[in-house]
Amino acid sequence: MKTLLMIIAGMVLSQPDISSATSSANSAASDLAAAKSLAFGGVGVAGLMSEGERNLRAVLQLPDASQRLQAALVHATPAGTLYILVGLRRCDRAESQKIFDSLVRPNDDVEVVRGCMISKQPFRQLLTQIQDGRFDDYLSPSPR
Secondary structure, eight states, X not given: OHHHHHHXXXXXXXXXXXHXXXXXXXXXXXXXXXXXXXXXXXXXXXXXXXXXXXXXXXXXXXXXXXXXXXXXXXXXXXXXXXXXXXXXXXXXXXXXXXXXXXXXXXXOEEEEEEETEEEEEEHHHHHHHHHTTTTGGGGSSOOO
């Protein structure tokens, strides 16, 4: 009886961790979809990782990363769409190619942050760079 109570107590106590992890994963995917700018590598004077890159890395560590990224794509900003496509290219190349082939390519400019420089680049140009693999190396090494 005592063992059964300990098992039940352990199960009850572990539930907040599970829901917290799920909530955190959902938050990372939602935040990624809402990105206002595209930034990989160190940004700003301190050279810190951008929030968008941090969220993408968090989603990519999940076993269902492809599904979460595809679900977030539905309501993504142009910058969020680009992050998601970088992630899909990384975790599900076949699906990313299907999306690239069917994606509406708006004429929007997207804010891009590189180091301390902020500029605007055409969505279509950035999409081509993603398809060419120019963002692949940013996700290869483990960040600090």
